[in-house]
Amino acid sequence: MIRVIGLGAPFGDDRAGWRVIDALRDQAPAAVDLVALDRPGATLINWFDGVSALYIVDAVNDGGPAGRVLTLTADDILAIPAHISSHQLNLPSTLRLARSLRALPPSLTVVGITIADLAQSSPAVEAGIRQAADIVAQALCEKIGACNALP
Amino acid sequence: MTERNVRIHVPALTRVEGEGSLRLHIAQGEIEELALDIFEPPRYFEKFLEGRDHAEVIDTVARICGICPVAYQMSAAQALEHAFGIDPGPWARAMRRVFYCGEWLQSHALHIHLLAAPDFLGFDSVVGMAEQYPDEVRRGLRLQGLGNTLIRLLGARSVHPVGACVGGFHRAPTPAEVDEMLAALRAGLEDAVALLRWAASLDVPDDHQTFTSVSLRHATDYPLAEGRIVSDRGLDIDCGDYERHFREEHRPQSTALFALLDDEPYLVGPLARLNLNFDRLPETTRRLVDATGVRFPSDNMFHSLLARAIEIHIAVVEAIRLLERYQAPDSPQVAVSPRAGVGIGATEAPRGLLWHRYAFDGNGIVRSARIVPPTSQNQARIEVDLRRSLLALGLDRDDADLRLRAETVIRNYDPCISCATHFLSLSVERR
Numbered sequence: 001m002i003r004v005i006g007l008g009a010p011f012g013d014d015r016a017g018w019r020v021i022d023a024l025r026d027q028a029p030a031a032v033d034l035v036a037l038d039r040p041g042a043t044l045i046n047w048f049d050g051v052s053a054l055y056i057v058d059a060v061n062d063g064g065p066a067g068r069v070l071t072l073t074a075d076d077i078l079a080i081p082a083h084i085s086s087h088q089l090n091l092p093s094t095l096r097l098a099r100s101l102r103a104l105p106p107s108l109t110v111v112g113i114t115i116a117d118l119a120q121s122s123p124a125v126e127a128g129i130r131q132a133a134d135i136v137a138q139a140l141c142e143k144i145g146a147c148n149a150l151p
Numbered sequence: 152m153t154e155r156n157v158r159i160h161v162p163a164l165t166r167v168e169g170e171g172s173l174r175l176h177i178a179q180g181e182i183e184e185l186a187l188d189i190f191e192p193p194r195y196f197e198k199f200l201e202g203r204d205h206a207e208v209i210d211t212v213a214r215i216c217g218i219c220p221v222a223y224q225m226s227a228a229q230a231l232e233h234a235f236g237i238d239p240g241p242w243a244r245a246m247r248r249v250f251y252c253g254e255w256l257q258s259h260a261l262h263i264h265l266l267a268a269p270d271f272l273g274f275d276s277v278v279g280m281a282e283q284y285p286d287e288v289r290r291g292l293r294l295q296g297l298g299n300t301l302i303r304l305l306g307a308r309s310v311h312p313v314g315a316c317v318g319g320f321h322r323a324p325t326p327a328e329v330d331e332m333l334a335a336l337r338a339g340l341e342d343a344v345a346l347l348r349w350a351a352s353l354d355v356p357d358d359h360q361t362f363t364s365v366s367l368r369h370a371t372d373y374p375l376a377e378g379r380i381v382s383d384r385g386l387d388i389d390c391g392d393y394e395r396h397f398r399e400e401h402r403p404q405s406t407a408l409f410a411l412l413d414d415e416p417y418l419v420g421p422l423a424r425l426n427l428n429f430d431r432l433p434e435t436t437r438r439l440v441d442a443t444g445v446r447f448p449s450d451n452m453f454h455s456l457l458a459r460a461i462e463i464h465i466a467v468v469e470a471i472r473l474l475e476r477y478q479a480p481d482s483p484q485v486a487v488s489p490r491a492g493v494g495i496g497a498t499e500a501p502r503g504l505l506w507h508r509y510a511f512d513g514n515g516i517v518r519s520a521r522i523v524p525p526t527s528q529n530q531a532r533i534e535v536d537l538r539r540s541l542l543a544l545g546l547d548r549d550d551a552d553l554r555l556r557a558e559t560v561i562r563n564y565d566p567c568i569s570c571a572t573h574f575l576s577l578s579v580e581r582r
Contacts, residue, residue: 038309046296097277103285
């Protein structure tokens with residue numbers, strides 16, 4: 001199974017991952033499973049079972065220009081240092097846990113959108129959301145060979 | 152014993168919620184100084200609430216904690232209904248128990264697997280533990296996910312849910328949603344049974360100590376969302392009488408308050424609940440506990456992890472029992488008419504007794520608020536336990552052993568430091 005997970009929270013730009021999932025409902029091949037999750041912490045791993053290729057779309061707060069889209073591999077994410085706070089595991093810690101559990105999907109891509117504002121949606125991030133959806137849709141069509149689903 | 156001077160400072164405690172540190176000074180074989188410092192910035196929620204409408208309280212207090220927002224909402228709802236003379240009725244009461252079961256499930260599963268178990272299995276984190284115990288960690292993640300799903304059924308989302316209101320809930324689940332939830336709970340029951348047996352088999356320190364357990368006690372059921380406040384020293388009071396027996400005091404090293412019962416430390420949380428309510432266990436849970444050979448009441452604080460596992464089983468069994476008799480109500484809430492007065496509520500958060508008091512004016516505006524979270528109630532007990540446990544371990548042990556035992560003791564209480572911090576009245580002495 002190929003799955004795209006949009007991570008987010010119901011606040012301003014932090015909805016970026018969910019918005020990409022909304023956009024993909026019109027763009028992605030029907031066989032792709034699209035999921036929007038609200039701050040799942042380590043339970044994100046429960047969504048890895050039976051997945052051959054996984055795309056995770058999430059907002060990132062990296063100090064870069066708002067709306068910038070980053071495409072990262074699992075190794076890129078796993079190289080990010082562990083986070084001390086433990087209310088929830090963050091994405092790098094969760095993926096490290098998944099690696100220890102041998103639960104990482106064979107193919108994993110993380111698409112990050114640099115965000116600016118947690119109180120409202122920023123125009124620059126809107127452009128990033130559209131770009132991220134196009135990147136994921138293109139990757140899906142190449143993987144599945146069903147590019148006719150694209151507009 | 153080798154007499155030496157040891158200073159251990161753990162500047163940032165890991166695998167606890169929020170920010171705290173530990174200072175330990177041993178000189179000439181004696182503990183000279185031992186303090187659990189809480190330095191997370193104080194939370195001003197009680198002041199935030201003053202001047203706000205009663206309808207804002209429930210969603211505001213949910214923000215105190217990302218792990219136990221349901222507990223804050225349920226204590227607040229009970230207090231507001233008490234102030235306004237409202238009975239939410241049997242449907243809302245039953246659904247609040249179900250809602251709370253979801254929070255116990257997710258919070259206890261998180262603590263057992265991600266925070267506490269690595270201490271007892273010799274790992275510094277769940278990431279290392281997962282390589283050797285993948286099935287156990289996966290089981291924990293499934294149970295945590297099941298809890299989140301249950302919270303969503305009534306709260307619309309699992310982080311800071313928005314479904315609860317004064318008088319009941321904003322929306323009642325449909326029978327089809329309840330059927331789907333029941334199927335997931337029945338599927339999760341096997342995991343809950345296996346977890347309970349596994350937790351009982353863990354090799355925890357055999358360390359017995361004397362402490363006072365405090366929890367709610369319900370007339371017929373295991374305590375969750377209502378009951379009287381009882382202790383194993385004979386206390387049995389209405390939650391409205393809490394302030395006559397319990398007091399909080401400031402200590403300079405902490406932005407949390409230290410709560411005392413008749414001037415003595417006491418324990419709240421899963422082990423205290425189980426010690427005081429073993430006769431309220433569902434029959435299937437009690438049989439499983441009996442088969443483990445571990446007896447309750449227990450005076451071994453390290454049985455807290457097993458107590459959490461037992462409460463996960465209770466939560467699954469109780470949610471199934473209540474949802475099997477589910478009927479959609481005519482309305483998910485009763486009408487609310489604010490009036491001037493004081494309301495008090497107390498429920499059992501995953502970490503223990505959570506007590507709220509609010510005063511309202513005639514327009515339903517909050518005039519004052521007081522919130523006593525479980526971690527500030529346990530803080531004095533944690534320091535007593537630290538001193539006691541380190542002496543039992545032996546102060547001549549090397550620094551790494553002392554530090555690990557101290558951290559294990561603190562984590563065993565599942566302290567939620569973010570919840571516990573209050574505004575601090577500070578007096579500074581200058582020479």
